[in-house]
Amino acid sequence: MTPEEYFLIIRVALAILSIALAIFLGSKLREVIARNLSKFGHAFASKFAEIVRYFLIILGVVIAFSILSLDIVVLTGISIVIVIIILISMRDIFSNYAGEIYLRIRRPFDEGDFIKVGRISGRVISINSQDVELVSIRGNRIIIPNQFFLKNPIINRSSTTPTSIELKMIFRESQVERxxxxxxxxxxxxxxxxxxxxxxxxxxxxxDKTEVNLVLHIINQQKIKWLINKLSGEFYKRGVEIEIE
Amino acid sequence: MRSVVIGGGHLAYFVVTTLREIDPKGRIIVIEFTFEKVEMLKKTFPYAEAVLSSIDKVEEYITENRSLIDVLVSATDSDALNLRYAKHSIKNEIPIVVAILNNPLNEPIFVKENIRYVINPYKTIISKVKEIVDKFRVNIIYEFSRINAGIYAFKIENAEILRKVRGLILKNDLPFFIVSSADNRIRAGSVGDIQIGDVVCISCLDKDIRSFLERIREGGS
Structure with missing residues (x-):
């Protein structure tokens, strides 16, 4: 066996070893991370642990290639280009993941809370890896990408805080006392x-109309629609026509 | 405010009377599973609506009225049912969902299932016994439900604890009052007024006191 062949076998063995080590470390680290981050939610912890594991495996493969002495400059160049392409094409996804990390660690709100972010407000239904699902006062489901929370101020009104709703009612009736x-x-x-x-x-x-402004306090925001219908119905029963804004 | 109380037993009695006190003009609906109890509830709480339902129909009721219910209190004699109804109510976005425990050992199960408001009626036994016997190092007097904070009592047994408690108060700028050992009277004052033998009651966020409680308990055992 020539010295070149001998060194090649050693390099191949070292390369395999580095990949095996990376896989082993990745698995161990995954367990540790999943255990320690479980307080932020099991799904989040296992996902984060999985990302770290894949990162270590990729690192092991790159090290293996470099041990095999493939042209390292070319390899590095290709790796950097690939990474840049991945980062650019998936920047929104990464940004959403960053948003999730922020939401899980900082915990500005929980599921069930009533929040306002930017111009959007509603009750939080679920916090996911890519987005947060809200239900607006009018009952519409709204999906907000997590990165939105990194760029906009969040107001948490909590799920249990009573909300004041202002209603303007216009009566086709000019007698204020009535x-x-x-x-x-x-x-x-x-x-x-x-x-x-x-x-x-x-x-x-x-x-010839009367305008009434009133404030109602409610806890369940889903009740607004019902309240407006109920008010209209009660006025109708009494023979009074109104417009509610 | 529309409140729904599930269960018509002795736990429900306290819930219904409290809800009535909170909002005398509000609507209270009590759901019970036995005809006899429903009849009794109608007599005991003439201001409330008593509804007879089967165990498996309660979830249907919650779903149908999800947009109207403000407060739901699950207070049956079974923790399994309380958990089931509380989980269903949260899924249906009822704003305030409260579960009342029958067995305090089940509390972690409710917490794990994200039931935010769990009432453990037995919790006061610990603090009461400590207070009555008057022998404790740390006594958790009250834990707030809406915020992660509480009121804690520390018995100043020695100079070491005195130093630690003074340090905690000064570091976090905490409000406190002193129950004097000499005359059993409550007094306000500065940290300099705390003496060995006194009980110091501190109002504090959980995060500010968690590690301190562990240190004090470890030091005391």
Missing amino acids: VEGIMMEVLNEVRPELFEDPKIVSINKID
Whole structure:
């Protein structure tokens, strides 16, 4: 056996060893990471551990190639290009993962909380690796990419904090006293569903109409639709036509 | 506010009367599984609606009324049922879901299932016994449900604990009051007023006190 062949066998053995070591370390590290990060959620911990494991395996393969003395400059160049292409093409995905890490560690809100981020507000249904799912006050499902939370201020109103809703009602009725009387009757009907007594902010007579602004306090944001329908129905029963804004 | 209480036993009695006190104009619905208890509930709580339901129909009721229920308290005599209904209510986005424990050993199961508000009625036994017998190093007087904080009592047994408690208060700028050993009276004051033998009650965030509690307990055993 020539010295070149002898060195080649040693390099191949070392290359295999480096890959085996990387796989072994990757598996061990995966267990450690999954165990230590489980407080941030099992799914998140195992996913993060899996990423670290793959990173170590790729590192082992690169080291193996370099041990085999393939032209290292070419190899490095190719690796860098591949990494850059991957990073550019998957930048949104990575950014969303970064967003998830932020949401899991900083915990600005939990599932069930009522939040406002940018101009979007709603109750958090689920926090996922790529996005957060909300349900808006009107019942629409909204999917927000996690990176959005890195760039926008978050207001957490918590799930249990009562929300005040302001309603403007326009009555086709010019007698303020009559409107006020009917309004009180109707508000008494819906009061058991509210967190506290409703407040009439103002009653103004505008031409032949009466405009009433009132504030209702509710806990369950899903109740808004029902409340508006209930109010309209109660006024209708009393022969009063209204518009609610 | 619309509140739904599941179960009509002795736990529910306290829940219903409290809900009534909180919101006298609110709507309270009690769901029970036996006809006799429903009849009794109607008499005991004339202001509440008592509803007869089978065990398996409760989830259906919650789903149908999910947009109207503000508070759901699961207070049956079975922790398995309480967990089941609490989980279903959270899935249905009921804003406030409370489970009341029958067996305190089941608390970790509820916590693991992300039930945020779990009431353990037996918890006060520990703090009460410690307070009555008047022999403790740390006594957890109260744990807040909505925030991760509590009120903790420390008995100043020696100079070492006095130094540690003073350090904790000064480091985190914590509000506190002193229960004096000399005359059993409560007094406010500065950390300099704390003496050996006193009980110091501190209001504090969990994160600020967790490691301190461990150190104090380890040192005391």
